[in-house]
Every structure is written in C-alpha cells, then in structure tokens.
Amino acid sequence: MEWFESWFDTPYYHLLYNNRDYTEAENFITKLTQELQLPQSSKIIDLACGKGRHSVFLNKLGYDVLGLDLSQQSIEFDKQFENESLTFKVHDIRNAIDSEPVDAVFNLFTSFGYFDNETDDRNVFKSVYDALKPNGYFVLDYLNEEYVRKNLVPESTVQREGINFHISKKIEGRHIIKDIRFEINGEAKHFFEKVKLHTLEVIENYASECGFERIKIWGDYQLNDFEKEISPRCINLFKKNN
Known part of the structure; x- marks a missing residue:
C-alpha cells in the first residue's frame, strides 16, 4: 500500500x-x-x-x-x-x-x-x-519548488483536539518528506508524506x-x-x- x-x-x-x-x-x-x-x-x-x-x-x-x-x-x-x-x-x-x-x-x-x-x-x-x-x-x-527549499521549517508541533502532532520535514533528493508522529491512548502512531519537488x-x-x-x-x-x-x-x- x-x-x-x-x-x-x-x-x-x-x-x-x-x-x-x-x-x-x-x-x-x-x-x-x-x-x-x-x-x-x-x-x-x-x-x-x-x-x-x-x-x-x-x-x-x-x-x-x-x-x-x-x-x-x-x-x-x-x-x-x-x-x-x-x-x-x-x-x-x-x-x-x-x-x-x-x-x-x-x-x-x-x-x-x-x-x-x-x-x-x-x-x-x-x-x-x-x-x-x-x-x-x-x-x-x-x-x-524554490520557495519550499528556501522556507522549510524542519520541526513543528500542531495540537488538534488534544493530540500533539510532531512534524519533521526534510528534503531528500527530489522529494520533500514530512514525518508525522503522535500518540493515541498511549499507542505511538507514525505516518509520512512524500511529495516530489517538480x-x-x-x-x-x-x-x-x-x-x-x-x-x-x-x-x-x-x-x-x-x-x-x-x-x-x-x-x-x-x-x-x-
């Protein structure tokens, strides 16, 4: 998937x-x-x-x-x-x-x-x-692409309805990768987004x-x-x- x-x-x-x-x-x-x-x-x-x-x-x-x-x-x-x-x-x-x-x-x-x-x-x-x-x-x-490269914020935390989403961003080659980590009822969750810098x-x-x-x-x-x-x-x- x-x-x-x-x-x-x-x-x-x-x-x-x-x-x-x-x-x-x-x-x-x-x-x-x-x-x-x-x-x-x-x-x-x-x-x-x-x-x-x-x-x-x-x-x-x-x-x-x-x-x-x-x-x-x-x-x-x-x-x-x-x-x-x-x-x-x-x-x-x-x-x-x-x-x-x-x-x-x-x-x-x-x-x-x-x-x-x-x-x-x-x-x-x-x-x-x-x-x-x-x-x-x-x-x-x-x-x-150029704006993203110049204005990347490497680390941030976003709170939504009591959940703290810890977000880290980095550029690897032709991609910007966003790691998203948070906890639900003590269980660690991890997702990511990966978008090409066309x-x-x-x-x-x-x-x-x-x-x-x-x-x-x-x-x-x-x-x-x-x-x-x-x-x-x-x-x-x-x-x-x-």
Missing part, C-alpha cells in the same frame, strides 16, 4: 488539516472560474477532491461537478452532498477517467507529485487530457508531451503573477490543444 492510501484514509489526516481556510479556498475558486470565464453549467472534474469542499462550492456556483478521489472513506462522506449536478466516485488519478468530456479539470492544493514512478506522473496528464473537451482547461495547483520545466514537459499548452502561472491563491523567488504556490493553467 502506498503512503497516501493509508494516511489519507485515516481520521487523523483530516483532523491534522482541519484548520484549512475555507474562505480563502472559496475566494480562490471564485476568482479562478471568473478568470477562465467558465459559464454556469460548465462541466468540471475536481480531481483528488478529498472531503469534497471544493466540489460542493463549485456546484453552488452553478457548475456540473464530478468529484474523484482515491479514498473510499472520503467518497463515502462526500456522497451526502450529491445531487443531479454533483456526483462523487472513487478514482486513482493515474487511471483513465470514466466521464463524458468536460470543460475543465481542477487538481487543487498539492494533490500531485506523490508517485515515485515518472510514468505515473505522465499518466495523470494523459488521463486529464483525454477527459477534456477541445480547448478545455487543466488547473494544476502545486507547490513552488520544477516548472518538468511540469511543462509532462504537459506538452500530452498536447497541453501552458498559458498562465499564478503564484498564490489571490491569483497574483508567479515569481520564482517568492511565490508560495505554482498554479499552472494548461489548455488542451487540438
């Missing part, structure tokens, strides 16, 4: 990250859909949708949304939000997407770069390309091999222009070429 299969399906993963700013995320998605000029009723795939917060908000904005995620538990949770224009399915982002062609695919908040095998990374782009209509958009929201060039190569054109890079969730030295995010906008 891959690290993300075990970690993402635990309640502790969702507990650790339950402080994520919903208002910031909703403002980001609102700006993003306005920037792309996606008319209401456009079909959007939220790829690696987790607990569905972005899918639900996109649907409230008037879009027809399919949320996909590897975590069975997350999708079971998401099912409560389903309606005629919002559905959720279990899906591995490396595999072909079973869907009619869509106007846009969003992969948000660093849900890429988990795989050791480069073929798996390429397969993600291929599956997205095949799922899009001609001239469809792919938004890949990723970390900025460069701008590598991401663009994956995209162009499939037939995408990168037409924009934003550097944060306010959609400011990307600056390699200081931008915390690398939000790529690709368009499907025909």
Whole structure:
C-alpha cells in the first residue's frame, strides 16, 4: 500500500488539516472560474477532491461537478452532498477517467507529485487530457519548488483536539518528506508524506508531451503573477490543444 492510501484514509489526516481556510479556498475558486470565464453549467472534474469542499462550492456556483478521489472513506462522506449536478466516485488519478468530456479539470492544493514512478506522473496528464473537451482547461495547483527549499521549517508541533502532532520535514533528493508522529491512548502512531519537488520545466514537459499548452502561472491563491523567488504556490493553467 502506498503512503497516501493509508494516511489519507485515516481520521487523523483530516483532523491534522482541519484548520484549512475555507474562505480563502472559496475566494480562490471564485476568482479562478471568473478568470477562465467558465459559464454556469460548465462541466468540471475536481480531481483528488478529498472531503469534497471544493466540489460542493463549485456546484453552488452553478457548475456540473464530478468529484474523484482515491479514498473510499472520503467518497463515502462526500456522497451526502450529491445531487443531479454533483456526483462523487472513487478514482486513482493515474487511471483513465470514466466521464463524458468536460470543460475543465481542477487538481487543487498539492494533490500531485506523490508517485515515485515518472510514468505515473505522465499518466495523470494523459488521463486529464483525454477527459477534456477541445480547448478545455487543466488547473494544476502545486507547490513552488524554490520557495519550499528556501522556507522549510524542519520541526513543528500542531495540537488538534488534544493530540500533539510532531512534524519533521526534510528534503531528500527530489522529494520533500514530512514525518508525522503522535500518540493515541498511549499507542505511538507514525505516518509520512512524500511529495516530489517538480520544477516548472518538468511540469511543462509532462504537459506538452500530452498536447497541453501552458498559458498562465499564478503564484498564490489571490491569483497574483508567479515569481520564482517568492511565490508560495505554482498554479499552472494548461489548455488542451487540438
């Protein structure tokens, strides 16, 4: 079992990250859909949708949304939000997407770069390309490799509902590795996250091999222009070429 299969399906993963700013995320998605000029009723795939917060908000904005995620538990949770224009399915982002062609695919908040095998990374782009209509958009929201290297915090402790999550981060080769340790009822728990530090060039190569054109890079969730030295995010906008 891959690290993300075990970690993402635990309640502790969702507990650790339950402080994520919903208002910031909703403002980001609102700006993003306005920037792309996606008319209401456009079909959007939220790829690696987790607990569905972005899918639900996109649907409230008037879009027809399919949320996909590897975590069975997350999708079971998401099912409560389903309606005629919002559905959720279990899906591995490396595999072909079973869907009619869509106007846009969003992969948000660093849900890429988990795989050791480069073929798996390429397969993600291929599956997205095949799922899009001609001239469809792919938004890949990723970390900025250079920013991460310069601003790494090696040790920290996060408290959530009486649990102290001890977190250590390090860079090994092309990966950033986050070790997460805590105790539950006296029992030690250990999980980790491992994400590739993909460069701008590598991401663009994956995209162009499939037939995408990168037409924009934003550097944060306010959609400011990307600056390699200081931008915390690398939000790529690709368009499907025909």
